[in-house]
Amino acid sequence: MVHLATIPITGTGINPARSFAAAVIYNNDNVWDDQWIFWVGPFIGALIAAAYNHYVLRASASKAFRSFHNNTTN
DSSP, X not given: OHHHHHHHHHOOOOSHHHHHHHHHHXXXXXXXXXXXXXXXXXXXXXXXXXXXXXXIIHHHHHHHHHHHHHXXXX
């Protein structure tokens, strides 16, 4: 949906590989200005997802496992 709405206006590239290829082909100074977001954004998202998995999902899973283990030994 984003592509359908914004390609005619801005030439949107959601995929980093597509955006990088367009920047290489056009090779204008302006196309490189916002290229960083296509590389930094996914890494920040991955860090947030890894922290969420480690501190939220695994913490609740280990708490549930301990509760289950304590109930079975009684």
